[in-house]
Amino acid sequence: MSDRAEIISNAVYKSCLTEINAFKPGNVSIHSAGHGMEARDFVRSAELISPIMGNPELSIGERILQSVQLTISQVGCNTNLGIILLAAPLAQAAFRKKESDLLQQTIVDVLEELTIRDAELAYEAIALANPGGLGDAAEHDVHDQPTVTFLEAMQVAQEQDRIAWQYANGFQDIFRIGVSTLRLQLLKWRSIEHRLEWATVACYLNFMSSYPDSHIVRKYGMETAENIRKGAKPVETMLKACENPTVANRELRRYDEELKREGINPGTSADLTVASLIALSLEALL
Numbered sequence: 001m002s003d004r005a006e007i008i009s010n011a012v013y014k015s016c017l018t019e020i021n022a023f024k025p026g027n028v029s030i031h032s033a034g035h036g037m038e039a040r041d042f043v044r045s046a047e048l049i050s051p052i053m054g055n056p057e058l059s060i061g062e063r064i065l066q067s068v069q070l071t072i073s074q075v076g077c078n079t080n081l082g083i084i085l086l087a088a089p090l091a092q093a094a095f096r097k098k099e100s101d102l103l104q105q106t107i108v109d110v111l112e113e114l115t116i117r118d119a120e121l122a123y124e125a126i127a128l129a130n131p132g133g134l135g136d137a138a139e140h141d142v143h144d145q146p147t148v149t150f151l152e153a154m155q156v157a158q159e160q161d162r163i164a165w166q167y168a169n170g171f172q173d174i175f176r177i178g179v180s181t182l183r184l185q186l187l188k189w190r191s192i193e194h195r196l197e198w199a200t201v202a203c204y205l206n207f208m209s210s211y212p213d214s215h216i217v218r219k220y221g222m223e224t225a226e227n228i229r230k231g232a233k234p235v236e237t238m239l240k241a242c243e244n245p246t247v248a249n250r251e252l253r254r255y256d257e258e259l260k261r262e263g264i265n266p267g268t269s270a271d272l273t274v275a276s277l278i279a280l281s282l283e284a285l286l
Helices: 003-021 039-053 060-075 081-096 103-112 116-129 150-157 162-168 172-188 195-210 214-220 222-241 245-261 267-285
Strands: none
Touching: 003 039, 003 081, 003 195, 003 267, 039 060, 039 081, 060 081, 060 116, 081 103, 081 116, 081 162, 081 267, 103 267, 116 150, 150 162, 162 172, 162 267, 172 195, 172 267, 195 222, 195 245, 195 267, 214 222, 214 267, 222 245
16 A cells, blocks of 8 residues: 555544544434444444545545445445545545645546546445435436436535535535634644544534534425524534533533434534544645
């Protein structure tokens, strides 16, 4: 494995571990299982996909399909489709990036090179993962043979799915919200133990409170997702204001129990958080 391949593989693996070690209300972590899944399922998934993301010979579509196939065969459920969809372009851009290039601009470049073949492979992966709430789309349904590139398909889907929105808009949320929040909170909590995990919680809550979570929209509808978004805002504000985030533990646990009691999993917010961690790591290492 080349140095860059190892950097990318390790960045994906460690970012997935950081996210699962962070206490994210409503989502699965080492602190709280839920939704029929446990933290070990996500750790195993990270072990499986990180070498695929670090393989320089693969296209984005190949990375997506191989990662989903291996996860489903070894873990038995869809733990990481959103992570895979976001990590694949980040890995591709990291291989392409020159020293003077910005990672985000390189992502835009590799997304513009996506092909119909990438769409075929990604459609197969999405259908195999069968994410919760996935229905038949009016245009570019994943069960049909694609007639456009994967970027064009994601541009059509961007209003219904925040991961598709990242493809259509050059991963703007990942850098503008995710990476920025991580950096800000890491600086504020620089003397706190496990500061990266705490910054991860802040990042996750920022995504939750910024947009209706796509996973919640698919399962429960826009009204419920919007109510969750509004409810997350005071929790996010409270945590980010803390000089020591450990004092927020009780409130985070209360909120986690409330969301899981209602069966609410802000899965897209968690996926965007992992992608932000990967981007932060790659920017530092490359």
